[in-house]
Amino acid sequence: MAFARMKRLRAMLRGVALVMFRNMTRNMTRNMVRNMAPNISRMLSRVVPCALLLCVVASGASAGQSTPVAAPPASAPSVGTPSVGVPSGPAQSASASSAPAPSAPALTLATTISPPLSEPGQNGMLDQIIKGAFARIGVHVALQQLPSERGLVMADNGQVDGDGNRISGLQAAYPNLLQVPESNMTYEFTAFALRPDVNVRNWDDLHHYTVAYIIGWKIYDENVRASSTVKVATPENLFALLRAGRVDVVLYYRLGGLYYARKLGLTNLRVLAPPLATREMYMYLNSRHADLVPRLAAALRGMKKDGSYERIVAPFQSR
Numbered sequence: 575m576a577f578a579r580m581k582r583l584r585a586m587l588r589g590v591a592l593v594m595f596r597n598m599t600r601n602m603t604r605n606m607v608r609n610m611a612p613n614i615s616r617m618l619s620r621v622v623p624c625a626l627l628l629c630v631v632a633s634g635a636s637a638g639q640s641t642p643v644a645a646p647p648a649s650a651p652s653v654g655t656p657s658v659g660v661p662s663g664p665a666q667s668a669s670a671s672s673a674p675a676p677s678a679p680a681l682t683l684a685t686t687i688s689p690p691l692s693e694p695g696q697n698g699m700l701d702q703i704i705k706g707a708f709a710r711i712g713v714h715v716a717l718q719q720l721p722s723e724r725g726l727v728m729a730d731n732g733q734v735d736g737d738g739n740r741i742s743g744l745q746a747a748y749p750n751l752l753q754v755p756e757s758n759m760t761y762e763f764t765a766f767a768l769r770p771d772v773n774v775r776n777w778d779d780l781h782h783y784t785v786a787y788i789i790g791w792k793i794y795d796e797n798v799r800a801s802s803t804v805k806v807a808t809p810e811n812l813f814a815l816l817r818a819g820r821v822d823v824v825l826y827y828r829l830g831g832l833y834y835a836r837k838l839g840l841t842n843l844r845v846l847a848p849p850l851a852t853r854e855m856y857m858y859l860n861s862r863h864a865d866l867v868p869r870l871a872a873a874l875r876g877m878k879k880d881g882s883y884e885r886i887v888a889p890f891q892s893r
Contacts (some may be wrong), residue, residue, distance in 0.1 A: 604725045681863070706883075729751055740855065753858055755867070759855050768844065772822055831845065
């Protein structure tokens with residue numbers, strides 16, 4: 575019995591506590607709302623105008639972006655009815671053919687030649703001949719100055735696309751090079767001296783002298799048997815040795831020797847006649863450009879036939 579009374583008393587106390595808690599919570603909530611109302615009102619007075627402004631801006635932006643509408647498929651013009659603004663037949667094909675064709679990639683040829691045949695601005699005699707021939711077949715070309723032997727090796731290895739000016743018959747030593755079978759020009763391989771007692775009329779006469787020439791000139795490598803031989807890298811070095819009296823004879827080509835005589839003031843330079851050799855000179859291309867070889871040969875023949883070759887050469891030969 576005592577346990578039952580205790581249970582009922584506990585239930586009554588729990589009910590009273592629950593009622594008191596609810597009353598307290600209600601009063602607290604009412605007081606909090608009453609106290610917070612001014613703050614909430616102030617917040618709303620600031621937030622609502624901003625929200626309205628954002629809505630106006632957003633609606634304006636969306637109004638300016640119209641939803642793209644798919645264009646109806648163009649209907650084919652009916653037979654006998656010309657379409658407005660669309661060329662047809664020959665006019666249309668002419669428009670397509672007028673679009674410029676993509677330019678061919680540029681090629682680079684090695685050259686060891688100095689002025690007057692090759693100039694820094696690539697407007698020397700040989701520069702113009704080579705560029706003119708390539709222009710006729712629609713290919714851009716540039717000439718890169720390289721030491722003679724290195725230029726041949728790089729052309730053979732494909733590091734450059736070819737060599738601009740060499741004697742014939744180099745394929746045996748450089749099997750990846752193809753000779754263009756039309757000459758660029760004719761070289762007079764010539765001996766030069768300053769001393770009046772030096773006489774050279776053929777290769778054998780060189781036995782008596784100290785001779786200098788440029789590294790990599792194959793015709794001199796094959797034919798010179800001098801008492802002493804000096805090889806240099808540039809024509810400037812070549813004629814400087816002669817002026818300094820360190821060699822008796824220098825070997826170069828006639829046109830180039832006359833140019834350096836003027837440039838260096840060698841007024842007493844002797845051009846020893848006759849030339850030691852006269853050879854036709856040729857372009858070589860790496861074998862990956864085999865398709866260009868016959869086209870370049872035809873271009874050079876065309877330049878000689880129509881007079882453009884002579885118009886390039888004549889001003890240089892008259893200097």
